[in-house]
Amino acid sequence: MKSDIDKAIRVLNKGGIVIFPTDTAFGIGCRMDNKKAIRRLFRIRRRPKDKAVPVLVSSFKMAKEYLEPTDSDVRSIMKKHWPGGLTLILRCIRERVPSLVRGGKETIGVRIPNHKKTLKLIRAVGVPILGPSANFQGEKTPFRFEDLNPDLISQVDLLLSGNTGSYKKPSTIIDCSVKPWKILRKGAVEI
DSSP states (O other): OHHHHHHHHHHHHTTOOEEEEOSSSEEEEOBTTOHHHHHHHHHHHTOOTTSOOOEEOSSHHHHHTTBOOOOHHHHHHHHHHOSSSEEEEEEBOGGGSOHHHHTTSSEEEEEOOSOHHHHHHHHHHOSOEEOOBSSOTTSOOOOSGGGSOHHHHTTSSEEOOOOOOSOOSOOEEEEOSSSSOEEEEOOSSOO
16 A cells, blocks of 8 residues: 555656545545646646636645635634535635636635545645546546546546545535635535
């Protein structure tokens, strides 16, 4: 198992793209600080350039490096549901987050997944990794290995083996950049 993770770390650090299990579904990602890899990820997934992608971090500390200061009510929801299946849309430090990741906006969707392998991967890489579901835009979310599209697998540099968590739902998404907050997608976490 360790060599699997080591291989994924090397691939990501060289600008590659990896499919990996999370606590919700299989994700597809690259380093957030590699613009060439980000462009390739968008091409592979056939994702519109104005559609932001979620970002996975391994800690509150890592998240804070990319976010504008958050209100205490936002911090309390983070403490309650992270790590876990909750993606929060928050105002970010634009200079630190590539425009493509933000969909050209001033916010990013961020979460800490509750999955040991994924957290180990992010920690070792040392920067957030993109974490959209491992599917072509508009296709079914892959909650099991069997759900992964072979055409997608053939276009990435590595498939990290493992199981997803028990949610079998995508993450819940809440836009905390507006008041009152807006639930954009109901999913793994009940709010």
